[in-house]
Amino acid sequence: MQIYLENHLSTEDNETTAETISFWQAVLFWLKLGFISFGGPAGQISVMHQELVEQKKWISEKRFMHALNYCMLLPGPEAQQLATYIGWLMHKTKGGLIAGILFVLPSLFILIALSWVYIKFGHVPVIAGLFYGIKPAVTAIVFHATYRIGSKSLKNKFLWFIAALAFIAIFIFNIPFPIIVLLAALTGYLSSKKYPELFSHQTHSASHQSYGKAVIDDDTPIPEHAKFKWSRLAQIIIIAAILWSVPLISLFYIFGWHHTYTQMAWFFTKAALLTFGGAYAVLPYVYQGAVNYYHWLSPTQMIDGLALGESTPGPLIMVVAFVGFIGAYSHQVLGESQFIAGVFGAVIVTWFTFIFSFLFILAGGPIIESTHNQIKFTAPLTAITAAVVGVILNLALFFAYHVLWPKGFAGSFDYIAALITILAMLALFKFNQSVLRVIALSALTGLIIQMLF
Template structure:
């Protein structure tokens, strides 16, 4: 029987979808590309809950939003199938298992990070992380930098953040302005490419197809939009106002809430794009954690399910735990609250984008595309990610600093770490190994070096 002759699948109940979203939260490894592939295989090909075109339409919208695109895609599909609560459940279950796992791993890290075998594992992981971030810059750059103008924007953003020390939001704003101007003067230069494949896969009838009537909740209405805006604003304002009133504006919890609210609106290009902003703020400005701790957190984020931007939960945990914000007797509770708080403020805008913007997107199907400002922002993101790789590389290869002069710098170079970083880069670029494989191998190598007294 051909797929086109297959019977249409039965409608999906809310609790059937709930079980799927819960399971997905525990198996969504592989970063955004792997997570989007899982969603496509499970929902389009295997279960036929929606058509290929509807999937790609939702994906195109999520790709131009700030925030984790895979989590937003799950939220969009959940909303499309089961209204507002369907979107909330799908988006929340994409995040909550990862949050619980990261709180546990963060506690182990803080409590036992100095134990020799644990220290050895993280010694090996840090050089691999530098190579992983470099690969991210290459991967995004190979798609985004399609001409000399976009290469120039990427180079300017690298100089801006690495040499001129410009703040990340300003770099994004300048890139967007350049894209808006360039889109008028030379639209072909800033024309976005396709990027997500063909919509021609013949999978047969689906629950949500291309030509069926629109569901009532997907029709745009001003009262509904205003209601969503009001509810989300209230969910943001209530905890923020309480922290300001009870703890004060300068308290670490309050500053975490405000800082990660801003971060949530600047994650164009995925988690690697916002990491430079997190490093600037959490590491260099607020000193919630050190550069090496940030690398350890990124490694933990890479090895747990859920969006990579969940590394912010590690930042919140370590910052609150080490400062004992709830007193010396409750460091774990302080850390867990910090992790939950930053997760709340980081992901709340994602639900706003989908629940408020979904009806608008459904009203303009077949017209969603990247704009010139977003194309320029993506090019700028390549430059800031490259700077992040350089930042991590310097701190892991020269943990004691450069010293004075070339000879002193060479003498301070951590040779085992350099060798591990090169090996990780070769595995990623030459042999196309997965991030999980590289981190696992680096962890074992670091453990062997530390226990053998070589590191």
């Protein structure tokens, strides 16, 4: 099936010239993207830009960046939402669903397999050595993420102040992440009324480089399906509500409210609505709930899960699949069928984490386009992003503590882990090495150390 996208209308003969993008051609691309989308959001967005804007010319630079700006204002993984948005723009709702699902599906299968290997063979010397080297690398990666997000979002002293307050709130007073988000949003909204200049910077700006005429070009009219209609909005919201509530009610009816599966569904519903600023923003909340409150996995396992998430394709937030698998497997929620329990747990948390990403794009795309540059909408999100920097710094310090003092401050300091952390930070900060390369070299270092000692 093909979609015809009008490029221009001749006023002399009223004939429409159309370009075509095959639906199945798009499906093959989204499938390929799901297997090559390494490098976190920045790497994934770069791959999409290179393929869709520069090479295939399916969408223009301006329209691509316009879509990216929308996704940056939404909770959820922006790279996955960008793929969903472009797929939706090209081939309506089915195109958005295919693009978004295929962006996630390969990493889900890969993480289920790796989670099983981890839980079954994690104590084997070779596997243990690999993870010994990876953990310090993950610590360095989170510090680097703090710097990267902070350098882009903390554009003035006021935003630095919000970041500092957020760090103090979670590090010293252990205030829950959702409350920090709400306070930051309220601060941004109220401050913007008197000092709008504090929130006037743009997250992304489109370059003026031209790669030739695109199928969806700068002057291509908005497709009919992308225009706002109350009836369409209501229909999408109702369908999404059914897709969210029916599985949750079913889990409650079958297992009860306090069962692990039901609590996972409810917890990751809340997590999905708080992921302003990307995966690193929601990781502290996932840690607070999965490690401290529910005890689905240990702090060390959380670090290992993040390492697996960093080294597999797909959005980094897919680390939740690891959390779901390990939590359900370890708690034996289905008795002796531990592997089946783990798979079911991974699928549950993935479903409830990503369903809202599709809702925000399919229902909110036309709305967000009309409100994108209004300060009353952007200021709260700018303040939230600033607060996220402080929260991620807290997460980095948490990782550093568990990696460098594996037995607590009363135990010995791990000098070898500290050295690996420093080398990984040098590779990231000074030499701009990719996350995958840093993880691979750190894993190899850990394996060598394991063999020697």
